[in-house]
Amino acid sequence: MTADATTGKRAITAAVAVLVILAGGIVAFYKVPAFHALLHPHPVGDNAAKTAEQYTCGMHPFILTDKPGNCPICGMTLTKIEGSPAPAAAAAVSSAPAGKPSGGARKILFYRNPMNPEITSQSPAKDEMGMDFVPVYEDETKGGGGANSPEGYATVQVGAERIRLAGIQSAPAVRETINRPVRAAGVVVPDETRVRRVQAKIDGWVEKLHSNFTGQLVTKGQPLLEIYSPDLVATQREYLLARAGVERMKESPYEDARQMSSGLAQAARTRLKLFDVPESFIEELERTGEVRRTVTLNAPVSGYVSGKEVFEGTRVSPGMDLLTVTDLSRVWIEADLYEYEAQSVRVGQTATLETVADPGAKLKGRVSFIYPTFSPETRTLKVRFEFPNPGLRLKPQMYVNVALDLRGATGVVIPDSALIETGLRQIVFVDAGDGSFEPREVKVGVRGDGKAQILSGVKAGENVAVRANFLLDSESKLRAALTRMTGGASAPSQPQPKGQGDHAGHGGGR
Numbered sequence: 376m377t378a379d380a381t382t383g384k385r386a387i388t389a390a391v392a393v394l395v396i397l398a399g400g401i402v403a404f405y406k407v408p409a410f411h412a413l414l415h416p417h418p419v420g421d422n423a424a425k426t427a428e429q430y431t432c433g434m435h436p437f438i439l440t441d442k443p444g445n446c447p448i449c450g451m452t453l454t455k456i457e458g459s460p461a462p463a464a465a466a467a468v469s470s471a472p473a474g475k476p477s478g479g480a481r482k483i484l485f486y487r488n489p490m491n492p493e494i495t496s497q498s499p500a501k502d503e504m505g506m507d508f509v510p511v512y513e514d515e516t517k518g519g520g521g522a523n524s525p526e527g528y529a530t531v532q533v534g535a536e537r538i539r540l541a542g543i544q545s546a547p548a549v550r551e552t553i554n555r556p557v558r559a560a561g562v563v564v565p566d567e568t569r570v571r572r573v574q575a576k577i578d579g580w581v582e583k584l585h586s587n588f589t590g591q592l593v594t595k596g597q598p599l600l601e602i603y604s605p606d607l608v609a610t611q612r613e614y615l616l617a618r619a620g621v622e623r624m625k626e627s628p629y630e631d632a633r634q635m636s637s638g639l640a641q642a643a644r645t646r647l648k649l650f651d652v653p654e655s656f657i658e659e660l661e662r663t664g665e666v667r668r669t670v671t672l673n674a675p676v677s678g679y680v681s682g683k684e685v686f687e688g689t690r691v692s693p694g695m696d697l698l699t700v701t702d703l704s705r706v707w708i709e710a711d712l713y714e715y716e717a718q719s720v721r722v723g724q725t726a727t728l729e730t731v732a733d734p735g736a737k738l739k740g741r742v743s744f745i746y747p748t749f750s751p752e753t754r755t756l757k758v759r760f761e762f763p764n765p766g767l768r769l770k771p772q773m774y775v776n777v778a779l780d781l782r783g784a785t786g787v788v789i790p791d792s793a794l795i796e797t798g799l800r801q802i803v804f805v806d807a808g809d810g811s812f813e814p815r816e817v818k819v820g821v822r823g824d825g826k827a828q829i830l831s832g833v834k835a836g837e838n839v840a841v842r843a844n845f846l847l848d849s850e851s852k853l854r855a856a857l858t859r860m861t862g863g864a865s866a867p868s869q870p871q872p873k874g875q876g877d878h879a880g881h882g883g884g885r
Contacts, residue, residue, distance in 0.1 A: 428441060428455060428456075429441060429455070429456045430442065430443055430444070430453035430454060430455055430456065431453060431454060431456050431537075432446035432448070432449065432451055432453055432454075433451060433454060433537065433540030433541050434446070434448075434449050434451055434541070434846070435448050435449065436533075436537060436541075436846075436850060438453070438489055438506075438509075439456075439489070439507070439509050439510070440453065440506075440507060441507075443455075447504070447506060454536070454540060456534075456536075483510045483511065484511050485497055485510075485511050486498065486499055486500060486508035486509065486510055486511065487508060487509050487511055488502050488508060488509075489502070489506050489507075489508070489509050490502060490504075490506070495508075495511075496508055524813065524814050524815070524855075525800065525802060525814055525815070525816040527852060527855050528802065528814035528851045528852060528855050529814070529851050529852075529854035529855035529858055530807075530811060530812065530813050530814070530851070530854075531804070531811070531812045531814075531847050531850045531851050531854060532810055532811050533810045533811075533812065533847075533850075534810055535810060537810075538810060541843045541846050542842055542843045543812075543840055543842060543843040543844070543846070543847065544840070544841055544842040544843070545806040545838040545839060545840050545841065546789065546790050546793065546838065546839060546841045547836060547837070547838050547839075548787050548788065548789045548829065548833050548834065548835055548836065548837050548838070548839060549787070549788055549835060549836075550785070550786065550787055550788070550835045551785070551788050552784065552785045553784055553785075553786075553788050553821055553822075553823055553824065553826050553827075553828050554780045554781070554823050554824060555719065555780065555781040555784075555821050555822065555823040556778060556779070556780050556781070556823050556824065557712065557716050557778065557779055557780075557781055558776060558777070558778045559710040559711060559712055559716075559758075559776075559777050559778075560710065560711075560774060560775070560776060560777075561708040561709055561710030561728075561760065561774070561775050561776070561777045562708070562709055562710075562772060562773070562774060562775075563706050563707070563708060563769045563770060563771050563772060563773040563774075563775060564706065564707045564708075564709055564771060564772075565681070565701050565703065565706060565707070565771055566702070566703075566705050566706055566707050566761070567707075569676070569678070569701065569702035569703075569704075569705065570681075570699065570700075570701045570702075571675050571676050571678075571699070571700045571701075571702075572682075572696050572697075572698075572699050572700075573599060573672065573674075573675065573696075573697045573698040573699070573700065574694060574695060574696055574697060575602070575691035575692060575693055575694070575695045575697055576649070576650055576651060576693050576694075577602075577604045577606045577607060577650055577693060578604060578605075578606065578690075578691070578692050578693065579602045579603050579604030579605075579606075579607070579690075579691055580602065580603050580604075580688065580689070580690050580691065581600055581601075581602055581685050581686070581687055581688060581689045581690075581691060581697075582600075582601045582602060582603050582669045582687070583600065583601040583669070583687060584599075584600045584685070584686070584687050585597070585598040585599055585600060585601075585671075586599050586600070586674075586680050586683075586698060587683075587687075588680070588683070589680055589681065589682065589683050590679055590680060590681075591679065591680045592678075592679055592680075593674045593677065593678065593679070593680060593700060594674065594677045595673075595674055595675065595676050595677045596653075596673050596674060597673060597674045598671045598672075598673055598674075599671075599672050599673060599674050599697075599698055600671070600672055600685070600697065600698070601669040601670065601671050601672075602669060602670055602672060602691065603668055603669045603670075604650075604670070606650075607647075607650060607652070607670050608666060608668065610643060610646050610647055610650065611647070611660060611666040611667065612666055613643045613646075614640065614643035614644055614646075614647060614657075614660065615660070615664055615666065617636070617639040617640035617642075617643045618640050618661070620636045620639065620640070621633075621636045621637050621640050623636075624636040624637075644657060647660075650670075651672055652670050653671065653672070653673050656670060656671060672697075674700055675700065676700055676702055677700075677702060677704075678700045678701045678702035678703060678704075679700070679701055679703060680698055680699070680700060681699050681700070681701040682696070682698065682699030683698055683699075684696045684697060684698070685697050685698070703764055703767060703769075703770075703771075704763070704764055705761060705762070705763055705764055706761075706762060706764045706769050706771070707743070707759050707760065707761060707762075708728065708740070708759070708760040708761075708762055708769075708775060708777055709757055709758070709759055709760075710757070710758055710760065710777050711750065711753060711755035711756065711757055711758075712755060712756050712758055713754070713755055713756075714749070714754060714755075714756070716781065717745075717755075717756035717758070719781040720742060720745060720756075720758055720779075720781065721742065722742050722743065722744065722745060723741055723742060724741065724742045724779055724780075724781075725739060725740070725741055725779065726739070726740050726741060726742060726760050726777050726778065726779035727739055727740075727777070727778050727779070728740060728760075728762055728769075728775050728776070728777055728778075729775065729776045729778075730768070730769070730773065730774075730775045730776070731774065731775075731776075732768075732773070733768055736768060738762050738763065738768075738769075739762075740760050740761050740762035740763070741760065741761055742758060742759070742760055742779070743759050743760060743761040744758075744759040745758050745759070746758070746759070760777055781823075784820055784821040784828050786820065786828045786829065786830065787828065787829045787833060787834065787835050788826050788827065788828055788829070789803065789826065789827055789829055789833060789839050789841075790825060790826060790827075790839075790841045791822060791825050791826055791827045792825075792841045792842065792844075793827075793839040793840060793841045793844065794817070794819065794827060795844060795845070795848050800816050801816070801817050801818075801819050802814055802815070802816055802817070802848065803815055803817050803829075803832065803833060803839045803840070803844075804839065804840040804844050804847045804848075804851070805833065805837050805838065805839055805840075806837075806838040806839065806840060812840060812847050812851075814847075814848075814851050815832045815833065816832055817829050817830075817831065817832030817833055818830040818831045818832060
């Protein structure tokens with residue numbers, strides 16, 4: 376036999392010996408308790424007492440561990456769970472097979488992945504990040520929340536310490552009247568009933584303009600312009616001749632002649648008034664008896680010259696616009712309201728107004744008119760408000776904010792923060808006492824002032840969660856999902872996570 380053959384046989388013999396030793400070690404590790412304890416000692420005494428304590432995160436209650444530290448999700452310091460099992464009870468639970476109670480301990484149905492509840496295990500295990508699987512107890516999957524719980528929700532049982540750490544607060548549902556304030560952006564426009572146009576009623580020419588620019592403030596009776604018209608000159612002469620005839624006919628013995636003379640004078644005077652000749656001009660004509668070449672037209676109302684169509688020397692004809700005078704002592708505000716707001720608006724309702732130009736000023740007005748049609752482009756309804764305008768604070772085309780309280784409603788009212796909007800329904804959590812919160816679907820009516828009217832689902836006197844209710848929402852959905860997975864009684868039949876056998880985590884494998 377050569378040296379090479381001898382060396383090969385020795386190598387094969389050594390390899391076989393190593394494999395036999397390894398196989399024997401593996402069998403001894405699982406079958407010989409002393410050898411298992413020597414290679415992998417389990418905590419005893421004080422260490423066992425420490426593992427009996429459980430810690431959780433106030434923001435993520437599904438995070439459970441037997442060691443203090445920080446939450447792997449939000450980084451908050453973990454807090455000890457009230458009523459953690461005593462060391463003896465913890466040891467009993469650890470030594471008992473999964474799914475079977477030991478003495479008075481809670482029955483564990485299975486273990487779930489803390490980050491993915493759909494991954495479960497019949498025995499303790501760890502996920503890819505090294506986090507321990509969370510035990511699911513039998514009492515956590517029973518009930519499903521009761522007959523009043525909406526689909527996909529379950530009643531949540533929360534301890535006093537977790538309520539304090541999570542900041543869960545409740546408020547009572549009360550019966551009261553709730554108002555519905557509405558704010559809308561509006562535009563200032565002139566009051567159309569306070570706009571006057573000065574027009575020519577005769578042919579003539581503008582000799583002089585006393586109000587010669589747009590925006591000028593005029594008062595009622597103030598001269599606006601002087602106009603020359605042959606018709607006015609002729610009418611003045613006719614009136615003076617008729618008055619002279621009346622004086623001559625005073626001594627006439629014929630009554631009919633005196634009445635006819637007086638009628639002619641009165642007709643000439645009325646004609647002057649119909650031409651908008653001021654009364655003061657006619658009185659001056661009667662006093663002096665002299666015909667004037669031009670006639671002065673006065674402002675019919677007080678206001679601002681908002682339109683000017685003529686200049687000095689312009690020829691005018693009947694029906695022609697000369698000047699426009701607008702009274703801005705009261706103005707209109709036109710605002711657009713949405714469909715759900717417009718249905719409750721009524722003529723006569725009071726409103727308040729604020730402006731960006733003068734934030735400290737608040738004016739009170741009222742709804743004066745509701746337009747009969749909606750805008751097809753914006754799907755809004757135009758509403759007209761009437762407001763006083765002291766000091767000309769509100770100028771046409773200015774933007775303002777209008778606020779009014781719509782018709783109130785009386786009923787069961789809760790804080791608006793208690794509502795959880797899912798898109799298809801509204802959910803609230805009712806505090807049933809002893810740390811139990813029951814989810815309910817509610818129908819909401821009027822909202823306003825941070826409150827909501829509840830038409831059904833909650834009664835007056837019941838307490839609802841108003842803060843941290845999103846945590847209750849997550850826990851309730853998770854509890855309901857676990858109930859569906861277990862059927863409320865047993866663990867789901869799912870394969871073990873890859874690489875996590877019955878002995879994973881050494882929580883009591885076989």
